[in-house]
Amino acid sequence: MKNRQQRVRYKTKKVSSRNRLTVFRSNNHIYAQLIDDSKGITLASSSSIEKSIKDKNLNKKEAAELIGKNIAKRIISKGIKEVAFDRGKYKYHGLIKILAEAARVEGLNF
Numbered sequence: 470m471k472n473r474q475q476r477v478r479y480k481t482k483k484v485s486s487r488n489r490l491t492v493f494r495s496n497n498h499i500y501a502q503l504i505d506d507s508k509g510i511t512l513a514s515s516s517s518i519e520k521s522i523k524d525k526n527l528n529k530k531e532a533a534e535l536i537g538k539n540i541a542k543r544i545i546s547k548g549i550k551e552v553a554f555d556r557g558k559y560k561y562h563g564l565i566k567i568l569a570e571a572a573r574v575e576g577l578n579f
Contacts, residue, residue: 474558482506485553490540490572490579492556492565499533499564501540501572503552513543533564537571545576554579 481489486507493500502514517523517532527535544552559565573579 472558477557478555481553481555487551487553487579488512488549489555490544490552490577492554492559492568494559494564499529499536499568501536501568503540503544503549512547512549513540515539515543529564530567533567534571537568538575540568541572541575541577550576551578 489504489506491502491504498517500514500516500518503512504510505512515522515536517536522532522535522539525535554569556565556569561569569579
């Protein structure tokens with residue numbers, strides 16, 4: 470049996486040819502990036518270690534919401550409206566859910 474991260478990523482790539490919105494969460498920070506798998510490049514990224522977010526002294530939930538909004542704005546400014554959400558090894562709840570819902574509110578479809 471494959472582990473969760475391999476299973477989620479395989480299904481995301483197989484079902485959709487969209488660019489992939491990947492989320493990584495460490496104990497202290499949360500990161501989101503848009504990846505074009507056909508070219509193997511990162512198109513946009515946002516994280517809690519950016520100076521503009523770090524200076525606001527937000528708690529983790531507020532930071533996740535702000536990162537979701539930032540990444541959505543950056544992706545939409547590049548002319549991309551639809552992405553495939555890759556939650557990686559994380560369950561869809563907590564910070565991952567907050568980030569995803571904030572991105573959806575900004576107009577991103579996945």
